[in-house]
Every structure is written in structure tokens, then in C-alpha cells.
Amino acid sequence: MICRTxxxxxxxVLALGxxxxxxxxxxxxxxxxxxxxxxxxxxxRSFPAVYRVRRVWSADIGGGAGAKYIRLSPVLxxxxxxxxxxxxRVRAYDADTGxxxxxxxxxxxxxxxGTGFADGMVLLGTRxxxxxxxxxxxxxxxxxxxxxxxxxxxxRGADGVVVAQTVDGSIFGLAADTGxxxxMQEHTVPAxxxxxxxxxxxxxxxxxxxxxxxxxxAYRLADGRQLWDIPVSEPHGRNEIARLIDVDAxxxxxxxxxxxxxxxxxxVAFNLASGHIQWSRDVSGYSGMAVDANNIYISDARGYVxxxxxxxxxxxxxxxxLHGRSPTAPxxxxxxxxxxxxxxxVHFLSVDDGRFVARYRLGSASILATPVAGTETLYxxxxxxxxxxxxxxxxxxxxx
Numbered sequence: 001m002i003c004r005t006x007x008x009x010x011x012x013v014l015a016l017g018x019x020x021x022x023x024x025x026x027x028x029x030x031x032x033x034x035x036x037x038x039x040x041x042x043x044x045r046s047f048p049a050v051y052r053v054r055r056v057w058s059a060d061i062g063g064g065a066g067a068k069y070i071r072l073s074p075v076l077x078x079x080x081x082x083x084x085x086x087x088x089r090v091r092a093y094d095a096d097t098g099x100x101x102x103x104x105x106x107x108x109x110x111x112x113x114g115t116g117f118a119d120g121m122v123l124l125g126t127r128x129x130x131x132x133x134x135x136x137x138x139x140x141x142x143x144x145x146x147x148x149x150x151x152x153x154x155x156r157g158a159d160g161v162v163v164a165q166t167v168d169g170s171i172f173g174l175a176a177d178t179g180x181x182x183x184m185q186e187h188t189v190p191a192x193x194x195x196x197x198x199x200x201x202x203x204x205x206x207x208x209x210x211x212x213x214x215x216x217x218a219y220r221l222a223d224g225r226q227l228w229d230i231p232v233s234e235p236h237g238r239n240e241i242a243r244l245i246d247v248d249a250x251x252x253x254x255x256x257x258x259x260x261x262x263x264x265x266x267x268v269a270f271n272l273a274s275g276h277i278q279w280s281r282d283v284s285g286y287s288g289m290a291v292d293a294n295n296i297y298i299s300d301a302r303g304y305v306x307x308x309x310x311x312x313x314x315x316x317x318x319x320x321x322l323h324g325r326s327p328t329a330p331x332x333x334x335x336x337x338x339x340x341x342x343x344x345x346v347h348f349l350s351v352d353d354g355r356f357v358a359r360y361r362l363g364s365a366s367i368l369a370t371p372v373a374g375t376e377t378l379y380x381x382x383x384x385x386x387x388x389x390x391x392x393x394x395x396x397x398x399x400x
Contacts, residue, residue, distance in 0.1 A: 055389070
């Protein structure tokens with residue numbers, strides 16, 4: 001128990017250093033024995049804005065994660081936005097108008113893995129190791145299932161199976177109608193790892209997820225049989241921090257190609273059928289990736305936002321202006337790539353060359369959760385429990 005508590009404490013301290021920019025300098029300095037060569041976060045510079053950002057609606061979901069390293073991204077389904085917060089509140093909003101459709105308070109529940117959606121259900125993971133399924137239509141609790149430990153990533157589901165990954169390295173398959181355990185896979189977690197887990201990806205009846213040991217693993221959805229595991233990164237370095245190789249970024253599939261990234265590792269493109277590596281690049285990331293028809297976009301551990309060609313892995317552009325600002329995983333909205341940062345700013349970059357084209361400050365609280373993109377609207381939630389719908393409008397050019 002002492003070892004487990006210590007491990008979780010170290011994960012939390014390390015995660016703060018990775019995520020909170022300026023605060024992270026002192027935290028990592030403490031870890032390294034009082035000295036730090038970490039550069040301060042980049043100062044924001046002005047730029048010629050191409051778009052103005054309009055807040056369509058906003059809401060206070062009650063409470064918030066505060067300084068806790070919990071990334072509770074909303075989920076969008078059929079024009080309804082579902083949001084959750086650590087104190088157990090779950091709400092549904094009309095995505096177009098912001099009208100609250102229902103609200104549910106799960107008392108004595110700490111939500112840390114959410115929000116997922118599958119088969120008409122809102123799926124949540126809790127600190128005490130439970131998967132919760134709520135009816136998407138009205139928020140009624142359908143079932144609660146106990147798993148082995150804390151859940152930090154949203155559960156996923158398809159074809160009658162809900163999949164959840166826990167911090168102790170286990171992956172569970174649960175019956176979507178009852179929550180009954182169908183299967184479980186266990187993996188050894190290194191003594192030191194980032195605070196977080198990959199979000200399982202379900203594609204063609206196969207579950208693909210990243211592991212803390214630097215591997216990507218695939219399981220059959222129906223019965224959990226492991227199909228393969230592939231190393232994304234191998235540990236290097238002289239100390240445990242340098243040897244962290246967690247695959248926390250959710251994998252992405254485009255056609256027959258699967259993309260994965262590891263902390264202190266590589267961004268790798270695999271062929272799904274053969275497992276052959278098509279290309280790899282030295283990119284250390286942990287938050288997530290986004291794709292469009294041409295590129296894959298990623299925020300790395302330094303705070304750089306980068307674009308690579310999907311087919312070849314060739315570098316398309318690199319934006320260094322958010323160095324040290326802990327940008328979220330990117331999301332594509334229109335012809336821009338959007339990321340939030342630790343001071344509550346949302347930055348919009350051109351998909352063509354990575355230049356800044358718009359900026360908006362949601363508030364003073366950090367944005368850790370990956371924004372969610374609708375057809376024309378971006379949904380952003382911050383650590384204070386505020387959620388907002390943002391829309392870009394082209395700025396009028398001055399008359400000649």
C-alpha cells in the first residue's frame with residue numbers, strides 16, 4: 001500500500017511539472033534536487049488575426065478540477081454535449097443553444113475518467129475504480145461496475161461491450177447492458193509513470209490502446225484475446241524520469257494506418273494489417289493527436305505544435321510560440337488547428353503553415369481537456385468547470 005501511494009504521489013508531482021508550465025519549473029526543480037534548466041513559458045506575441053472568435057454560449061458545470069491533473073473532456077453526440085466534473089455532476093446541453101437538457105449529481109462519487117459515449121449511454125470512470133453508465137436521454141444511472149483501480153481515461157464502447165483502462169495496467173471488457181465483466185487483461189506498470197492512461201480505441205471489433213511500458217496493444221473486443229503488442233518506444237536515459245515511455249496519447253486510425261506516440265519516444269505510423277512500421281519521427285508527447293485529410297497534428301512535451309504528412313511523416317510545419325505553455329492535444333476545426341493552454345487561452349493555428357490566426361481567452365483557469373470540434377463550433381472546458389462554445393468568423397478586410 002505504501003509503495004502504491006508513493007507511486008501515485010510521484011505520478012501526480014511529475015504530471016504537474018509536465019502540465020502547468022511555470023508551476024512545473026519549481027516542481028521539476030525539486031525532483032531534480034533543487035536545480036532546473038527548464039525555460040519559462042513563452043510570452044504570447046501579437047499577430048495579424050485572420051478570424052475573430054465569438055462565444056456562442058457558455059455554462060458553469062459546477063465545481064471543477066482545480067489544480068488536480070484530471071482532463072475531463074466533453075463528448076459530442078447527435079447535437080448534444082455531455083460534460084462531467086470531478087465532484088460527480090454530469091450534465092447534457094443542447095450543443096447549438098447551450099440549453100441544459102438534464103443534470104445528474106452522483107453523490108459520493110469522484111469522476112476522473114470521463115466523458116465517454118456508446119450505445120445511448122454516457123460512460124464515466126471514478127477514482128475508486130468504478131465504471132458508471134448513465135442513460136443519455138435523461139441521465140438516469142443504468143449500472144455501476146467495479147474494476148481493479150482508478151480510471152483516468154474515458155471508457156469507450158461498441159457492439160455491446162464497454163472497455164475501460166485502469167491505472168494499474170488492466171483493461172476491462174464489460175457488458176454494455178448490465179456492466180457484467182466479460183474479460184480482463186493485466187499488464188505490469190513501471191515503478192514510475194506519468195499520471196494518466198491511454199483512451200482505448202475501438203476499430204473493427206478490435207480494441208487498441210497504449211500502455212505505460214511503451215507498447216501499443218490490441219485485443220479482440222468480444223473476448224479480450226490479445227492479438228498483438230508493438231513497442232512504440234524503448235527506455236533510455238540514466239534516471240527513471242528520463243526513462244519514462246508511457247503511451248498515454250490515444251492512438252488514431254486513418255484507413256489502414258494506425259498512429260501512436262510515446263513520451264520520450266516516437267510518433268509512429270503502423271500498417272494495421274501487417275504491423276509494419278511505415279514511418280517514425282522523434283516526438284515526445286502524451287496529450288493526443290488530431291488528423292485531417294493530409295496531416296497529423298501533435299503537441300509535444302516541450303509545448304511545440306507540429307504537423308506531419310500522414311503518408312510520409314515529412315515535417316509540414318512547427319509552431320514554437322507555445323513553448324512551455326502546456327498546450328492541449330490539438331483538434332481540427334475548419335481550416336485551423338485549435339489548442340488550449342495553461343493560462344486559459346485557446347489558440348487557433350492555420351492547418352497550412354501553423355501560423356496563429358486567432359486567439360481567445362476562456363478565463364484564467366488552465367485548459368487541460370482536449371477541446372471538442374463540431375461542424376463549425378469548438379467546445380472547450382477549463383479546470384474551473386466552465387464550458388464554452390466558440391465559433392470562428394472571418395475578419396473583414398479594410399477597404400483599399
